[in-house]
Amino acid sequence: MLNRRDFLKAGAGLALAAALPARAAAGTAHVVIIGGGVGGATAAKYLKLYNPALRVTVIEGNRTYIRPYGSSEVLTGHVSMDDLNVSYDALKSKYGVDFVFDTVVGFDPARKLVRTAGKQRIAYDKLIVSPGISLQYQAIPGYSAAVAETRAPSGWIPGSQTALLAKQLKAMRPGGSFVLVAPPAPYRCPPGPYERAALVTEWMRRHNPTGKVLILDPKDSFVTDATMQLGWHRLYGYNIPDDYLQDMPAGVKNSGKPSPIEWVRAKDGGTVEKIDARSLVVTTHQGEVRADVLNIVPPMKAGKLAFDMGLTDASGWCPIDRRTFESSVHKDVFVIGDASIADAMPKSGFSANNQAKVTARAVVDQLAGRAPGEPVWENTCYALAGPDYGLFVADVFRLKDGKIARVPGERYLPLDASMAKIRLAAAYQQAWLRTFTEDCFA
């Protein structure tokens, strides 16, 4: 494993004839993108839309993208693992984006070169890095990448762990406990862990009716918490905590009977201290819990590549210029998506998609010698409390006093929304998964 200095050294001394040239012909600038996820793909497509004459190269390790958004639906069998696959063919054939399926092992910001494991040297005029997240398994004593692959999957980056989790859920003994350890902020996809818990609860109601879902949380709240809990209450008889109950519509009353889904917040001792991978016993501030299936969403930081390239700060995320997302560390290098420090913008696919567009426009402007225009971003995501129960968060973001701020206003499904609206929101969530994927990759 290269440390950061070796990583930069591996990039240094690259120069010379073997490099893929940046400006091949007069005026043909080369924009290189590291990472073919939502951020990188959207950036590639929109760079080509804004200026078809640009050369755009995406360096990505996997030949097929596995989408994390909506991946919890694999656990319930609503979709299969194959359904999560997204092809890069459209980006190649429709927009003329070049792909290098390889990993980056060297970086020379002075000479504007990156080097791949396959010994390619790629020169750039502008570099966009969209490295996603790295899961900090080791932050939870007793947890590790190896444990996640074999025993207590995370599945927060989809793949074999998602498939394992689905398998474990199906094989869970009747009356067993599905324990989900939620992450501390900031993390990818704020409503995600709670949507997963909800979908698993609904599935268990049909396949394991005496089973239970327990969320252990180092936090006391989450984005969409009020609407999500109201959904749990209506669908699964969840008992809403007092501090949320007071804002609920009239007539919402807890039965007091045990519910198949429970949320243990930090204030109630939900913070996890350690896990025992063999016994699946989880030790929290409150006490011990034995899981039959243990799904841990660990603390997160920027993807490892961001660290290797020196793009991160002490927080473990990447500081950027808010207007363009140009790195505060390296000129002509931009960081978008989960890895970036984007103030009020949540870490989500939608945010990455919007950041990619603003950054693509800024890169095109910079290459043309224009000042970048005024940016605007959105994050409008649907989530589910059940297969027919939709909810959402909807924000518009602007630059305000040098930071990215939410335009004030309502952001959630109203608590008194009708069932017609809730059903529509669930249908729209399914549609959105498709339209979103198309906007990023096709």
Added chain:
Amino acid sequence: MGSLMKIWTLSFAALAAAFTPAHAAEPTGRAMAAPAPTGEAMAATCAACHGTRGKLGTVEFVPLAGMPETEFVRAMRDFKSGKRQSTLMGHVANGFSDSEVRAMARYFVNVK
């Protein structure tokens, strides 16, 4: 900043000032003077549901490409006021001023 860059920036700012209410370069602290993004930049935020450049097939959402300007403006106005029901369009419309909505409408009507 090189002198060439300065010239570009000044030219752009002068041009932008003709179309936007305030200086286009740096945001000021006052919300009133905040410059507006272009119609295209704002329209790009719609694409994840309404299709790249507003083009959609028969998916559940409304295609925006080629939509008459009055239709677009009226829809956003009615979403914002709540006159027209929606799941989240009311919240989204709230994020844009009337002149920004007109700029987006102008962008979409011209998409073939």
Added chain:
Amino acid sequence: MSRFYFLAALVLAMNSANAGHAELPAPRTPSVNEVRSTLASMPRGDVQRGKQLNQSLMCASCHGDAGTAPTRNWASLAGQRAAYTYKSLLDFQSGGRHENDRATLMKVAVQGISRQDMADVATYYASLPAVATPAPKLDAAAHARADRLARRGDPARLLTPCASCHGAAGQGGINETPALAGQSVGSFVRTMQDYRAGKRNTDANQGMRQFAERLTMQEVRELAAYYARLGKK
């Protein structure tokens, strides 16, 4: 993915029954008597209740407060025959209408509503005057062509006039057909395309499909503009 294979297998199995056009397997299309008896059992609708349901069931967000769709992509329902709207809602709820993702959305939208609810909204829309919707202007020749098809049909193609079922003013009602006056151009064209492609099969004895197949797309577009303008200004 498994749904795709299931459908593909069905299509193969039904190939002999459906010559050529169908991309989706056609459930057995209803007979005229079946359509008539469905409509005969329609409950009596209440206009005021229908007006409230139009809001509370979120219909208005796509179909408008007074049945004129706010965007030209959705169907306008003002002045639509109550029987036709009622049957359409039944078909959406049962999955009989499955021509595209929007039909799927309609299925979700009407999930769990009662036949009384359906009759009420249908009666509400029927009580509203059809309004002319924006449509491309037809030059004299195009207007004449559309008008001839509407009033005289085309005997060479065995096309009886549209008006013989849809009425001289596009008001519908004959043979349980829908009103076409004031229908949005987008909806009209899309509906005809769906009939041509075999995606719509709730029409009695595939009657509408046979007509749609024999028209050219230019004729379809001209008829769409023709009928869009027939509503009240």
